[in-house]
Amino acid sequence: MIYRWMVRPILFKLFRKDPEDAHEAVLALLSFVGNQRWLAKLVAQCATFEDPALEREIFGLKFRNPVGLAAGFDKNGVVLRGFQSLGFGFLEMGTVTRFEQPGNPQPRIFRFPEDEAIINRMGFPSAGADTVSWHLRRTAGSDIPLGISLGKSKNTPLEMAAMDYCYSFRQLYLCGDYFVINVSSPNTPGLRKLQEKAHLKDIISFLKKENKALAELTKQKPKKILVKISPDLGLDEIDDVLEVCFDCGVDGLIAVNTTVTRDGLTVPTTEEGGLSGRPLWKKALTTIVYLSIKINKKIPIIAVGGISNAARAYEMLKYADLIQIYSALVYKGPAIVHQINEGLKDLMIRDGVKHISEIRHGR
Numbered sequence: 162m163i164y165r166w167m168v169r170p171i172l173f174k175l176f177r178k179d180p181e182d183a184h185e186a187v188l189a190l191l192s193f194v195g196n197q198r199w200l201a202k203l204v205a206q207c208a209t210f211e212d213p214a215l216e217r218e219i220f221g222l223k224f225r226n227p228v229g230l231a232a233g234f235d236k237n238g239v240v241l242r243g244f245q246s247l248g249f250g251f252l253e254m255g256t257v258t259r260f261e262q263p264g265n266p267q268p269r270i271f272r273f274p275e276d277e278a279i280i281n282r283m284g285f286p287s288a289g290a291d292t293v294s295w296h297l298r299r300t301a302g303s304d305i306p307l308g309i310s311l312g313k314s315k316n317t318p319l320e321m322a323a324m325d326y327c328y329s330f331r332q333l334y335l336c337g338d339y340f341v342i343n344v345s346s347p348n349t350p351g352l353r354k355l356q357e358k359a360h361l362k363d364i365i366s367f368l369k370k371e372n373k374a375l376a377e378l379t380k381q382k383p384k385k386i387l388v389k390i391s392p393d394l395g396l397d398e399i400d401d402v403l404e405v406c407f408d409c410g411v412d413g414l415i416a417v418n419t420t421v422t423r424d425g426l427t428v429p430t431t432e433e434g435g436l437s438g439r440p441l442w443k444k445a446l447t448t449i450v451y452l453s454i455k456i457n458k459k460i461p462i463i464a465v466g467g468i469s470n471a472a473r474a475y476e477m478l479k480y481a482d483l484i485q486i487y488s489a490l491v492y493k494g495p496a497i498v499h500q501i502n503e504g505l506k507d508l509m510i511r512d513g514v515k516h517i518s519e520i521r522h523g524r
């Protein structure tokens with residue numbers, strides 16, 4: 162309530178010229194919180210909703226609740242402690258590219274409060290894998306599962322993409338619990354072509370080989386490798402992605418990234434980029450339901466797209482194992498994590514569900 166009626170209007174008004182400034186201000190505040198142990202602890206005590214019924218073990222990792230931070234908020238992993246204090250069950254940082262790059266010119270984030278939607282054409286601004294790795298190894302990181310999203314650098318040709326992903330993977334190997342091959346952002350020219358069979362097979366095979374070698378070298382278990390897909394794929398294209406993922410032994414899927422369509426957006430706009438938030442919900446749910454049927458519980462699914470309250474989270478968890486949010490955090494504020502978890506528990510009680518894993522349908 163306080164966020165919606167006081168903080169959000171101030172933030173949006175102060176930074177109405179470029180929403181990215183509001184984003185930076187939030188990151189600075191969270192960084193401050195994360196750097197003061199006592200404050201981070203205090204915030205976490207207020208923000209975290211704990212209940213054994215919400216705990217899950219997936220990919221051999223323990224999740225204290227199923228609500229994660231989606232990729233894109235903390236691109237360089239500089240505010241992980243701060244985000245952890247907000248009560249998330251897991252975090253995904255990135256997308257990180259092999260080379261340092263500025264991304265597209267600003268402004269590149271556009272808000273549509275009437276629809277609780279965002280259009281972005283960030284284009285992977287990244288400090289680059291070397292710097293991010295250096296930074297992560299010197300900071301405390303997070304105590305909850307951390308995913309690292311990997312993307313292709315803008316200047317790397319598609320034919321060399323596998324090498325690009327592999328380099329970043331190697332550099333960041335010790336820092337993450339799971340890694341995401343992001344081939345679905347609409348803002349890097351040609352990136353979505355990497356969802357095609359031959360390219361995707363190439364990237365996954367490279368990473369799997371590297372994963373095995375690094376696991377032996379570091380005497381650790383191999384890291385989990387996931388693929389994040391676009392909501393704009395046709396059913397045949399999703400089938401192709403799945404075929405490659407099963408052939409190559411991918412550990413899980415994340416669906417969905419932002420959409421280039423404008424369905425559900427009530428305000429006309431000519432801004433280019435990927436749309437997320439409330440209008441993405443229908444597309445995201447349709448994709449997840451299809452994946453759930455096709456995958457038939459063989460590998461875990463992380464659902465993301467338009468999840469803005471507990472009811473939507475509950476609906477998604479009928480077809481997925483974990484969920485992530487991005488736009489809801491912008492429009493509803495940090496309390497949304499607690500609200501979703503608490504709401505999930507209430508819905509479980511309503512339906513006589515004893516544990517979160519029981520929400521998931523048979524397939």
Ligand SMILES: Cc1cc2nc3c(=O)[nH]c(=O)nc-3n(C[C@H](O)[C@H](O)[C@H](O)COP(=O)(O)O)c2cc1C
Nearest residue numbers: 231232233255256281418437438466467486487488
């Ligand atoms: C400003 C912005 C930047 C994003 N950057 C990334 C990114 O770097 N990598 C990625 O995989 N997804 C990125 N996303 C997509 C989100 O992770 C998520 O898939 C999408 O926003 C849908 O979720 P939502 O409806 O809860 O926002 C970004 C989204 C936004 C709004």
